Structure formats: C-alpha cells, structure tokens
Amino acid sequence: MSLWNNFWGHLGTILHHKKLVRHYLFRAGLYKQGIMHDWSKYSPVEFWAGVKYYQGGVKSPNHKEKHAKGYSSAWLHHKGRNRHHYEYWIDFSEKPLDGLQGMKMPDRYIVEMFCDRIAASKNYNRDTYDDSFPLRYYEKNKIYYVMHPHTKELLEKLLHLLADQGEDAAFRYIRSELDLKHSPKY
Numbered sequence: 001m002s003l004w005n006n007f008w009g010h011l012g013t014i015l016h017h018k019k020l021v022r023h024y025l026f027r028a029g030l031y032k033q034g035i036m037h038d039w040s041k042y043s044p045v046e047f048w049a050g051v052k053y054y055q056g057g058v059k060s061p062n063h064k065e066k067h068a069k070g071y072s073s074a075w076l077h078h079k080g081r082n083r084h085h086y087e088y089w090i091d092f093s094e095k096p097l098d099g100l101q102g103m104k105m106p107d108r109y110i111v112e113m114f115c116d117r118i119a120a121s122k123n124y125n126r127d128t129y130d131d132s133f134p135l136r137y138y139e140k141n142k143i144y145y146v147m148h149p150h151t152k153e154l155l156e157k158l159l160h161l162l163a164d165q166g167e168d169a170a171f172r173y174i175r176s177e178l179d180l181k182h183s184p185k186y
C-alpha cells in the first residue's frame with residue numbers, strides 16, 4: 001500500500017472508531033467524553049505511526065510498530081494521555097514493596113473504556129462482530145492486566161451484560177445504576 005493510501009485508510013479508521021465511541025458515550029450520557037474521545041490520535045507521534053504501520057484497518061498499527069521497533073511510541077503516548085485506558089491508572093502502591101498497582105478508575109472512564117472496547121471490536125471485525133467479541137477479547141488477555149479490583153469488577157459486569165443480554169441492557173444498567181454525574185473527572 002502507498003503512503004497516501006495508508007494516510008486515508010488510517011484517518012478513516014480513526015474517524016469510524018471515534019464515531020462509534022461517540023455514539024455509545026452519548027447513550028451513556030457522557031457527551032463531553034464522546035466528543036473528546038481519543039483526540040491524541042491526531043498528535044504527530046500517534047497519527048504518523050498509524051499511517052506508517054497501517055494494516056488495512058484489520059489490526060491496530062500499534063501491534064506492527066511494536067513488532068518493528070520493540071515498542072510502540074504511539075501506544076506509549078496514547079495510554080499516557082487518555083484516562084479511559086486502565087494503563088493510565090497504573091502507579092506505585094502506597095506501600096513501596098507492593099510495586100506497581102492498578103489505581104481505582106472513576107466509573108465515567110470505566111464506561112468510556114467499555115464503549116472503546118465495543119467500538120474497537122466493531123472496527124476490526126466489521127463483518128463478523130457480535131456482542132460477545134469485547135468480552136472474548138478481554139477474557140483472552142485479562143491475566144496480563146494490572147487493574148484495581150473495582151475497575152475489573154465493573155468492566156467485567158458491563159462486558160458480561162453486553163455479551164449475555166445485548167447493548168440495550170448494558171446501557172440501561174449504565175444509565176440507571178451508575179452515578180456518572182458525580183464520578184470524578186480529575
């Protein structure tokens with residue numbers, strides 16, 4: 001593929017992803033987050049790596065960059081600027097001997113992470129997606145995640161609701177059971 005095709009392909013993938021996440025965050029009542037989601041993807045370090053390592057929209061360019069360089073500069077930049085990634089919330093424990101720990105994420109960002117996982121699954125599995133995809137992806141990788149117990153519990157609850165009962169049930173739970181208006185924004 002030419003660089004020009006990669007440019008337009010990567011931009012199209014970002015725009016489609018952001019449109020999906022915006023739709024879901026609006027359903028959750030998180031309008032500002034829906035508009036601002038993933039703005040860092042337009043920063044030079046993230047955008048141009050995405051163009052260079054674009055894989056036709058079937059896989060994240062971050063995987064290819066990591067394979068080529070041993071790390072992904074785009075991912076390191078992205079996770080450090082976007083509170084909806086649990087990696088943003090990894091820090092040293094108050095007890096230094098406990099090392100790195102997952103800090104408790106505010107519910108509004110857990111919901112954004114949930115919406116992001118639906119959108120990514122739909123983006124990369126356009127023709128075969130079903131509501132079990134986000135849960136299945138989470139399940140195959142969760143042993144590696146460093147998450148606070150509350151973050152893990154709520155994310156798993158939402159993913160199971162989605163897989164077992166569908167989007168309407170998951171978003172009904174979010175709107176009726178979670179107090180997102182008083183969830184810290186930091």
